[in-house]
Amino acid sequence: MNTLSQRVPLGEKIGYSLGDAAANLVFQMMMIYQLKFYTDVFGLEGAIAGTVLLIARIVDAFVDPTVGILSDKTQTRWGKFRPWVVWTALPFMVFYVLAFYNPGIEDKALVAFYAGVSYVLLMSLYSFNNTPYSSLGGVMTGDIKERTSITSIRFVAATVAQFVVQGLTLPLVHKFGRGAGADDAQGWLTTITIFAVVGFVFLVVAGLSAKERIAPPPSQKMDVKNDLKGLFADVSWRSMFILTLFVFVTLAMWGSAMCYYFQNYVDPQSLGQFLDRLGLVKEEGAVLGVGMQVLDSFSLLATKAADGTIAPVESYTIGLSLFNMTGAVVQLVGVMLLSEFLANRYGKKATFIVCLGLTALFTAAFMIPGKDDIGFIFTLGILKSLAYAPTVPLLWAMIADVADHMEYVSRRRATGLCFSGVVFALKAGLGVGGAIAGLILSMFGYVNDIMAVQSPSSIMGIRLASSIVPGICFGIGVVALFYYPISKSVNEKMQAELARRRAEEGKE
Numbered sequence: 001m002n003t004l005s006q007r008v009p010l011g012e013k014i015g016y017s018l019g020d021a022a023a024n025l026v027f028q029m030m031m032i033y034q035l036k037f038y039t040d041v042f043g044l045e046g047a048i049a050g051t052v053l054l055i056a057r058i059v060d061a062f063v064d065p066t067v068g069i070l071s072d073k074t075q076t077r078w079g080k081f082r083p084w085v086v087w088t089a090l091p092f093m094v095f096y097v098l099a100f101y102n103p104g105i106e107d108k109a110l111v112a113f114y115a116g117v118s119y120v121l122l123m124s125l126y127s128f129n130n131t132p133y134s135s136l137g138g139v140m141t142g143d144i145k146e147r148t149s150i151t152s153i154r155f156v157a158a159t160v161a162q163f164v165v166q167g168l169t170l171p172l173v174h175k176f177g178r179g180a181g182a183d184d185a186q187g188w189l190t191t192i193t194i195f196a197v198v199g200f201v202f203l204v205v206a207g208l209s210a211k212e213r214i215a216p217p218p219s220q221k222m223d224v225k226n227d228l229k230g231l232f233a234d235v236s237w238r239s240m241f242i243l244t245l246f247v248f249v250t251l252a253m254w255g256s257a258m259c260y261y262f263q264n265y266v267d268p269q270s271l272g273q274f275l276d277r278l279g280l281v282k283e284e285g286a287v288l289g290v291g292m293q294v295l296d297s298f299s300l301l302a303t304k305a306a307d308g309t310i311a312p313v314e315s316y317t318i319g320l321s322l323f324n325m326t327g328a329v330v331q332l333v334g335v336m337l338l339s340e341f342l343a344n345r346y347g348k349k350a351t352f353i354v355c356l357g358l359t360a361l362f363t364a365a366f367m368i369p370g371k372d373d374i375g376f377i378f379t380l381g382i383l384k385s386l387a388y389a390p391t392v393p394l395l396w397a398m399i400a401d402v403a404d405h406m407e408y409v410s411r412r413r414a415t416g417l418c419f420s421g422v423v424f425a426l427k428a429g430l431g432v433g434g435a436i437a438g439l440i441l442s443m444f445g446y447v448n449d450i451m452a453v454q455s456p457s458s459i460m461g462i463r464l465a466s467s468i469v470p471g472i473c474f475g476i477g478v479v480a481l482f483y484y485p486i487s488k489s490v491n492e493k494m495q496a497e498l499a500r501r502r503a504e505e506g507k508e
Helices: 010-040 046-073 082-087 089-099 108-138 144-176 184-209 224-233 235-265 268-277 290-297 312-346 348-367 374-388 391-410 415-443 456-465 468-481 488-507
Strands: 281-283 302-304
Touching (some): 010 184, 010 415, 144 488, 224 235, 235 456, 268 302, 312 391, 348 456, 348 488, 415 456, 415 468
């Protein structure tokens, strides 16, 4: 099939992108707030909460390749991957809600058991939904530029979901839970339920919108043993596995740690004054304009008391939300303006190496600001988001290139299996990153009580988990990229040869 017949309509690209918005309504929540929820709502120790996150990885070692094999074997008139996206949408979102439901159990051992079971079930459904969804992006077209365009639009949608989850979760929890305290659990449940309903609708639309245009060679027979052998033998797949693992270890660790960083390290009064200068503080009893009323409806305005002070919980929730939303907006602009341009001009590999290297430096630099250097903290966040933005769509486009590379070398295509291995790396990174953050908190003496004053040792652990440690992990991802063999010229040669083969097979 020649690439001219593989142009993808804009409406189809947008419809497909909604699936990643849905996935990120779940993924961003797990990455940023799951550890915080386990320690501060469930009351689990950091090390125990981290262990819960790791247990699911053992299950994933069996679930993820199974999903890849099953989706590759699926034969329906709608394709291999689209049916899975639609079939699993409802149970996926049901288990999303259950993972953030506090059953009110007093026994901490039973709480840990409930957390482990609900998390394992959620992550299993994540695999059954997201592996076929990601694989679907690899068979919508073989055109290099079209594939980059699809992933760019996909990650615009993902970044909007990131903006919503990272920016609005804590204010909505605060709003629906009517403040900190006993109602926090209700605030989390209501917020997650809203996200789950939206996610279900988006997944159904995505599954019905996309079309599969690339199929395995007609003569190919199912051979799991050889496909697995080819997978592990392919250096491009191994490079992407290691890259994905360490990128998501870092994102989970840093995302989790920043919640504690803002709550326990950043000075709340300095943060409140910063919010006041930005116009995000209201006087008690003041009449608000329409715009301020909208912000206030999402609990994005802090209230200044008569003595001029702002409650620390409001400084924390609104300050962290503003930090996350600013990063998401910068990342969205970077995805839209830089990713496709840089990838088409310099190639995906070169772009990823430079941008991820800069991201590692800016992440490690979070060790530098003092607790009252609010402007410096926000500046580092902007620089980090801008550096990371071009890499966001490229990861999945490069994995699709790996599936092509395996077909190019072995004349066998196993898209689902290829993507399932990388989805496993993603989820392993999510669990390992959260576990490392939890372990660091426990090692440095973090007290899992939102009202507790943390010790200097605990604060140091929080700062390390927010800066130097994730910076090193990003650096390991950069090293893995140097072993990735698919440069821009190699990709162009490979796609031309695959197009030739498919044209010949179509004539037979």
